Amino acid sequence: MGRPANHSAEGPGGRQTQTATLHETPQLDLAETLRVVSAAKREAFLSHEQCRAAAAKLVELRPFWSRDYHGEQFSYPDNFYARANDGGASTYFARAAEANDGMVEHFPEERRLLLAYLGRLLPGREVRVRPGWLGPAFVIFPAGEFLSREPGPVHIDLEGLAEMDLHSSETIYFSVICMIQPPDEGGGVRVWNRRLEGDRALEDRFLDQARAVPEEAIEVTYRAGDLLAINSLSPHQILQFGGARDRITLNAFAVADSRSCNVWF
Ligand SMILES: O=C(O)CCC(=O)C(=O)O
Numbered sequence: 001m002g003r004p005a006n007h008s009a010e011g012p013g014g015r016q017t018q019t020a021t022l023h024e025t026p027q028l029d030l031a032e033t034l035r036v037v038s039a040a041k042r043e044a045f046l047s048h049e050q051c052r053a054a055a056a057k058l059v060e061l062r063p064f065w066s067r068d069y070h071g072e073q074f075s076y077p078d079n080f081y082a083r084a085n086d087g088g089a090s091t092y093f094a095r096a097a098e099a100n101d102g103m104v105e106h107f108p109e110e111r112r113l114l115l116a117y118l119g120r121l122l123p124g125r126e127v128r129v130r131p132g133w134l135g136p137a138f139v140i141f142p143a144g145e146f147l148s149r150e151p152g153p154v155h156i157d158l159e160g161l162a163e164m165d166l167h168s169s170e171t172i173y174f175s176v177i178c179m180i181q182p183p184d185e186g187g188g189v190r191v192w193n194r195r196l197e198g199d200r201a202l203e204d205r206f207l208d209q210a211r212a213v214p215e216e217a218i219e220v221t222y223r224a225g226d227l228l229a230i231n232s233l234s235p236h237q238i239l240q241f242g243g244a245r246d247r248i249t250l251n252a253f254a255v256a257d258s259r260s261c262n263v264w265f
């Protein structure tokens with residue numbers, strides 16, 4: 001695979017870092033791209049109308065949202081990393097089939113479009129929901145909550161990757177975010193231009209090292225409908241946001257090798 005055609009973005013320190021641009025008909029293999037750059041963005045993956053309709057439907061489903069991290073954020077129908085961090089992983093798996101049914105019933109098109117697009121970004125792989133897990137799902141950060149006071153933590157996305165060889169040359173791990181309802185102000189994401197190279201036991205040290213070089217990070221802003229893929233081993237941080245509108249995204253994590261791409265949330 002050739003080197004991806006990147007566009008550059010200038011970090012706060014003036015240093016050039018890179019993110020790739022994705023198109024409706026992808027010229028790039030996403031797995032190859034995310035070995036070279038930490039993030040790749042497709043603008044206007046969903047239309048504003050599709051986003052408004054999805055947000056309205058999600059608001060109707062408010063009684064079924066999962067309250068995560070004591071209400072700092074919510075998900076619909078569920079969120080594996082939140083359950084992994086609150087001791088609820090067995091409940092997540094017990095409810096996964098029902099949760100998938102909820103997504104298929106209420107958001108069939110959004111789910112289908114996302115999985116189909118990942119298929120085009122990863123030619124030759126069968127894209128499917130990871131067996132036994134919930135597929136793509138929504139995250140809601142309420143206006144006036146935690147993220148209105150400070151940015152989210154600098155982190156990598158290791159939840160769901162237990163037992164996997166993080167550094168296999170065959171495999172790539174990535175996180176997908178589709179912005180459904182951006183907040184009034186802010187709420188982008190910062191991404192560092194590095195991947196965890198050592199063992200997962202080095203996670204804390206690796207994140208400290210990233211925090212020490214804020215100028216390395218690029219800031220990605222989202223409009224409604226934009227889709228971002230981030231290498232799950234690259235440090236990233238959701239930025240603080242303001243205003244009265246909740247920040248709503250459709251999210252998935254993925255592991256892809258040469259034959260398959262398993263997706264979950
Ligand atoms: O919402 C975003 O911009 C990033 C989300 C994220 O970091 C995650 O789901 O792990």
Ligand SMILES: [Fe+2]
Nearest residue numbers: 156157175236
């Ligand atoms: Fe993340």
